[in-house]
Amino acid sequence: MDNNQSTDAVNEEVVDKVPKHIAIIMDGNGRWAQQQGKGRVFGHKAGVESVRAVVTSARKLNVQALTLFAFSSENWQRPEKEVSVLMDLFMYVLTKEVKRLHKHNIRFQVIGDTQRFSDKLQKNIEKSEKLTADNTGMVLSIAANYGGRWDIAAAAKKLAKQVKQDLLDVNDISEETLNQQTCLASLPELDLLIRTGGDYRISNFLLWQAAYAELYFTDTLWPDFKDEQFLEALSVFNQRERRFGKTGDQINNVS
Secondary structure, eight states: OOTTSOHHHHHHHHTTSOOSEEEEEOOOHHHHHHHTTOOHHHHHHHHHHHHHHHHHHHHHTTOSEEEEEEEETTGGGSOHHHHHHHHHHHHHIIIIIHHHHHHTTOEEEEESOGGGSOHHHHHHHHHHHHHHTTOOSOEEEEEEEEOHHHHHHHHHHHHHHHHHTTSSOGGGOOHHHHHTTSTTTTSOOOOEEEEOSSOOOOTTSSTTGGGGOEEEEOSOOGGGOOHHHHHHHHHHHHHOOOOTTSOHHHHTTOO
């Protein structure tokens, strides 16, 4: 598609086939900041604006669920100062941005192993989730201290516990029963996984959920990913033929 095409024109293309569930790996904040001659933490702060833009666009397009990868279980290995800033930004989102989400009927939740966070942060997460729990609009999930392998292992542990307590027969364990124990079990299946920043991997994000998701990679660094870039990704999604193991003829009802 012509990069000069207007945002309105792209919007017309995507409105008839909007993914129910979109996930984004928000990559490139540090590199963006370095290009500006700034420290990496400057990029993380700038990335908040992109979060606002994408959440707004997704809500207006009636996306049912948006899941953002904010902090992986591997990110603890980053420099201490950078991790500290990320935690501060998380607190800011919970104290300021959640009120805006609530105003727009968006339900907010955090997925991941939150026990490693400070008591104050855990309490703010709980408070934010409780505030928006009854909202009926889009579900915004923030993956923090999250890993796809952790999600699958945690689901397996829950099933093992049910078997041990004689609440479930081991022969009844299936893909569906395991799926029911994963973090996003209550949401529509993942349709589109976007990664910004130029890397072509999903970095242990939503491994189970991404089985049949369409993958979209862009060189755009996260702070530069706004409405136009988001709609471009949806336009590409509209051009994909999703077969789920079937043939193209079956999908198109050709005998």
